[in-house]
Amino acid sequence: xxxxxxxxxxxxxxxxxxxxxxxxxxxxxxxxxxxxxxxxxxxxxxxxxxxxxxxxxxxxxxxxxxxxxxxxxxxxxxxxxxxxxxxxxxxxxxxxxxxxxxxxxxxxxxxxxxxxxxxxxxxxxxxxxxxxxxxxxxxxxxxxxxxxxxxxxxxxxxxxxxxxxxxxxxxxxxxxxxxxxxxxxxxxxxxxxxxxxxxxxxxxxxxxxxxxxxxxxxxxxxxxxxxxxxxxxxxxxxxxxxxxxxxxxxxxxxxxxxxxxxxxxxxxxxxxxxxxxxxxxxxxxxxxxxxxxxxxxxxxxxxxxxxxxxxxxxxxxxxxxxxxxxxxxxxxxxxxxxxxxxxxxxxxxxxxxxxxxxxxxxxxxxxxxxxxxxxxxxxxxxxxxxxxxx
Numbered sequence: 001x002x003x004x005x006x007x008x009x010x011x012x013x014x015x016x017x018x019x020x021x022x023x024x025x026x027x028x029x030x031x032x033x034x035x036x037x038x039x040x041x042x043x044x045x046x047x048x049x050x051x052x053x054x055x056x057x058x059x060x061x062x063x064x065x066x067x068x069x070x071x072x073x074x075x076x077x078x079x080x081x082x083x084x085x086x087x088x089x090x091x092x093x094x095x096x097x098x099x100x101x102x103x104x105x106x107x108x109x110x111x112x113x114x115x116x117x118x119x120x121x122x123x124x125x126x127x128x129x130x131x132x133x134x135x136x137x138x139x140x141x142x143x144x145x146x147x148x149x150x151x152x153x154x155x156x157x158x159x160x161x162x163x164x165x166x167x168x169x170x171x172x173x174x175x176x177x178x179x180x181x182x183x184x185x186x187x188x189x190x191x192x193x194x195x196x197x198x199x200x201x202x203x204x205x206x207x208x209x210x211x212x213x214x215x216x217x218x219x220x221x222x223x224x225x226x227x228x229x230x231x232x233x234x235x236x237x238x239x240x241x242x243x244x245x246x247x248x249x250x251x252x253x254x255x256x257x258x259x260x261x262x263x264x265x266x267x268x269x270x271x272x273x274x275x276x277x278x279x280x281x282x283x284x285x286x287x288x289x290x291x292x293x294x295x296x297x298x299x300x301x302x303x304x305x306x307x308x309x310x311x312x313x314x315x316x317x318x319x320x321x322x323x324x325x326x327x328x329x330x331x332x333x334x335x336x337x338x339x340x341x342x343x344x345x346x347x348x349x350x351x352x353x354x355x356x357x358x359x360x361x362x363x364x365x366x367x368x369x370x371x372x373x374x375x376x377x378x379x380x381x382x383x384x385x386x387x388x389x390x
Contacts, residue, residue: 051082051187054092062295078166110166225327250292268389310374
């Protein structure tokens with residue numbers, strides 16, 4: 001065999017070592033080309049914990065993005081009460097998997113009630129401190145009963161949720177994929193709080209937790225206000241990475257007829273669904289089709305982090321005193337700068353920097369979080385249309 005190769009090389013007057021060099025070069029090039037391609041095929045593993053009210057709105061659209069985006073490996077959807085009670089939320093989550101053509105993605109029902117907060121306490125608190133005129137979700141005074149469900153457009157889904165509890169699914173899935181799972185939290189954090197209380201060992205095994213909720217401006221934010229104790233439990237855990245998309249960030253991105261027409265014109269698998277829900281069906285009296293795109297923006301960040309153009313590191317907690325600030329996001333911002341004081345009020349000596357450094361530290365139970373402050377609206381809309389059109 002060696003002689004044959006040498007004879008062939010001699011006949012072409014190409015030295016054997018050059019042939020070997022060419023072969024090695026070709027192999028090296030193929031490796032160089034193939035490795036990045038295979039790396040790009042690795043999908044982002046996500047568990048979506050969502051109060052999936054429907055048939056339209058931020059909850060369902062974010063789930064449809066996760067279900068269709070080729071960059072995402074959606075391991076499961078866990079449902080929670082919030083914008084709707086968990087029973088109808090689970091119906092609409094299952095319906096979303098059917099609409100997206102993803103019957104392989106399991107839906108697991110989660111907690112129905114907050115850990116401590118109740119609708120009656122909320123009403124008494126507002127009677128004492130003043131009414132919080134705004135969205136109360138499943139605590140709305142005219143909300144359906146917790147057990148009531150209704151059919152999405154086209155009828156009840158044929159698929160069923162997977163048996164079991166959301167907290168167990170979260171624990172089992174993270175332990176089966178250590179260091180790989182992003183927890184995407186688009187609703188109240190009750191399921192996550194239950195999971196970390198049942199098995200604190202999942203916290204260091206979780207790649208990151210992305211949370212839509214809270215407010216860096218100090219106003220009530222529904223996802224935390226609905227179950228403040230759960231939010232406090234989750235925020236005090238030492239996650240590898242904490243990302244918070246606060247409520248006011250959604251004011252930068254709104255759904256609209258123009259945006260939905262882009263999805264319909266793209267002609268993907270969801271075009272008919274979007275056309276029916278957003279362009280052909282008028283909303284009932286007193287309601288609107290269009291809203292801030294809170295959850296969709298956080299999903300867009302999972303797909304492409306450059307959609308967020310400004311973030312700030314903060315240490316975040318939640319007020320769980322059952323008073324007028326119950327459920328409000330609390331923030332500490334790290335600072336190496338000492339406060340400036342006038343000499344007459346400061347005493348005869350210079351400031352003790354070491355003592356001030358200890359005084360300025362955030363509370364020891366908190367951990368740094370990246371709080372998103374500004375988004376690239378055009379990039380977000382492009383990401384949204386692309387994900388919804390795949």
